[in-house]
Amino acid sequence: MNRVSDACGAVVAGRGLSKTYRRNAEQVHALRDVHLTLHAGELVALVGPSGSGKSTLLNVLCGWERADAGVLTWGAELTGRHAEEMSWGELALIPQALGLLEDLTVGENVSLPGRLTGKGDRGGKAARELMTSVGIAHLADRYPTQASLGEQQRCCVSRALLLSPRIVLADEPTAHQDADWTEVIFTAFRQLVRNGSVCLIATHNPETWQYADRILSMHDGELREGAPTPAH
Numbered sequence: 659m660n661r662v663s664d665a666c667g668a669v670v671a672g673r674g675l676s677k678t679y680r681r682n683a684e685q686v687h688a689l690r691d692v693h694l695t696l697h698a699g700e701l702v703a704l705v706g707p708s709g710s711g712k713s714t715l716l717n718v719l720c721g722w723e724r725a726d727a728g729v730l731t732w733g734a735e736l737t738g739r740h741a742e743e744m745s746w747g748e749l750a751l752i753p754q755a756l757g758l759l760e761d762l763t764v765g766e767n768v769s770l771p772g773r774l775t776g777k778g779d780r781g782g783k784a785a786r787e788l789m790t791s792v793g794i795a796h797l798a799d800r801y802p803t804q805a806s807l808g809e810q811q812r813c814c815v816s817r818a819l820l821l822s823p824r825i826v827l828a829d830e831p832t833a834h835q836d837a838d839w840t841e842v843i844f845t846a847f848r849q850l851v852r853n854g855s856v857c858l859i860a861t862h863n864p865e866t867w868q869y870a871d872r873i874l875s876m877h878d879g880e881l882r883e884g885a886p887t888p889a890h
Contacts, residue, residue, distance in 0.1 A: 670696040675728035688714040690879035704860040706876035712860040750818035752828035758802040765798030768816045788816040808834040826857040844869040
């Protein structure tokens with residue numbers, strides 16, 4: 659077993675998480691007995707090559723997929739809740755596919771969590787502040803298809819952070835950003851964790867590791883503490 663950190667005081671704790679896919683006649687072990695603990699107030703970088711299991715782990719944690727085995731436990735304030743039952747203020751996901759609604763403007767996409775949770779007034783102000791901080795305020799009345807891919811990604815990040823969620827799960831959130839915008843996005847993540855949230859960020863970019871409190875490495879479905887070894 660590859661145990662990662664201690665479960666005491668955890669916001670999220672996974673024990674023995676396993677997930678296997680069938681690809682034609684082949685079995686793909688995306689997660690192999692994964693043990694994971696995430697604490698409030700930390701930014702954790704999840705690193706590893708493509709196909710190592712990072713996206714599958716995020717999907718299991720957010721409830722998009724079910725593990726074949728293992729136990730996923732939420733912390734004191736979230737005990738007994740399933741990921742799919744949580745609100746935007748508790749759990750937010752930044753997927754690689756972004757998932758912006760093309761019939762809504764950039765501003766409407768960012769403020770959507772506020773509207774869905776009945777916090778439209780707060781969401782409107784926070785949306786404007788977030789869009790300004792990541793350089794997309796001038797796109798508020800445009801549609802996602804009228805923005806660059808990098809701008810769309812910053813829209814997705816703003817939407818996820820709108821209600822200051824307890825947990826943020828992000829899959830390559832700076833893949834379409836240059837170094838300056840990458841720093842802006844991670845500064846926003848750092849501000850969130852200073853306020854007691856936890857961010858788990860899957861990333862291929864070693865230059866982003868400097869922003870993390872911890873690094874977790876995945877290889878062939880296994881999770882380990884620390885940066886990957888040269889052999890990986």
